[in-house]
Amino acid sequence: MRGGSCKVACSAILVLLLGPASSARGSEAGSSCARAIEQALSRVERVPPARRAPAALAELARVECLGALASAAGTSARAKRPVRARALAKAAAPELPASCLAKDPTASALTLSERCPAPKDLAPSRGALRDLDAGTYLFVLAAHARLSASGELGSHALQLLNNLLLGAALEGEAARGQR
């Protein structure tokens, strides 16, 4: 993500300072993290797309390398959409630059994305951003940053995050239709 975060950057520097032994431990942890992500993706993709946001959050709760983000995912997975959006935004905030703070996490992510753009390997379209709530958007950016910093951002992880984006956008579209 553009700008990154102090926390993520500091983690990366710490790994470099601690040297190969620490990196090796990180790699082992990464392997279990990668396996957890792969299993999570497999389970999420058995769920219809429109119901993938809560499913993805429930699965991300088991991905320990996400740290506090995993806990937030778990507690918000079953929450109603506005409650979930606020909880996810709050969990994401420490991982993201100040430009990514959302005044209203339940609002569309479209406006927010202009000052807090998604990384190129996610890049949801304007239509998806319009339908996404800002809270889920920020959570995905924070998870992306954390996984990227720990070297765990593989194709399974990206696809899992995309499934979360898709599910949340479809929820938003459905809510838009009901208004």
Place this chain on the structure above:
Amino acid sequence: MPRVSGTNPTPRPNDDVLMVGMNEGASHEAAALRKRGTSVTLVRDSALGDDQIAVTGADRRRTVYDLNSSAGVDNFVATLGLPAEQSTQVADAIRSTGRDSRDELAQLAQVWAQGEKGGKVPSRVILSGHSVGSGVWGDNNGSLGFDSIGKLAAAMPKAASQVEDVHIAACYAGTGDNADRFKGMFPNMKTFFAYDGSAPGSHSGATAHQARWDAATRGRKDDLDRGIVAGTRKGENAVTWTEDGGFKDGQPPRPLSEVRGAVQRRETDYQRFLEGSSTVSNPQTGPLRDYYNDLQRLLQHPNLPSADRPGLEARRDQAIRLLYYSQNVAPKFQAEHQAAIRDGYSAAGLTAPDFSRLSRADALAQVQAFDQKLSELGTVPPAAARLQALLHSGVRDLDRSTVPDGWI
């Protein structure tokens, strides 16, 4: 812009469909199209395992290639029978995509390889799967980024030039930027059909939409109305792009002043490319492609005064030639006018350069030096005068009269 009519004959456009189906439901979609009598080539997840592809050689021996390894990709690409440099580009394109989508991209390369060898490839393409805008993925399958498809199209330009109609049967991929992106991949693309919101699923409306799209894009039609799916499930989310009509999503067009302003802001960039101080690294993307796309949007604007049109059309035609200057225009100019170049330079007492090998900046410097030399001659020999006109029109000005559409 008029349809490309190449100097090298290419197969006639057809109504066949190449469907890249990332989900299992694509088989259902392909079957429904086939029931309509449409010839469908379905590219789908390999049954042999993640990123495995089988090829039967001339000796009828079947070999399975593991595309997870770089050597596996190279060995597979060698079976396509393409020149070495092109094989490298195709292999790079396949390697550019992630886990479990290399098999689909490799199958796409197999289909398009026929086009590279003078054969026909389907003129219509459907990409079916899930999306949030920049690629398509499948359940229990990989994710195929549009960038990777673009890289393959760039590596296989003869095949890519045969594609006229693109349909992305996936959510949220219907954007003006994506229409531009696919137009960059497929220079003869006439229509683009996708969704700005959710798309119908394979068993919940996709086949009905695809049947209407199939009917609407048959033949050499240049028009596609998003209304073809009006009243159907998810029909309200459909968007279209056409060469003449531009991008249509049911929303009012942006103000003309805004669209014109976008073009004007890029004018300095454009002049840098024209004079050769900026170079094109990829004709599909970058500031010059953005300028071209903005010009197209301006030309497609319903409120554009007709008096503005000729000048903008001429600029658009020059811009597309500039995009492909090094890749296509300069080599073809050199090949087409080799004798005139040799005779003209000889008549002027100069050594002829090879324009196919010169950068645009160096080519323009050569044209300027030629002009200077002729101005110093008392009498300009006819062969030199003829070449001067040719160099001005073909190299300096990139005029359509000297650089035909088929060179792009």
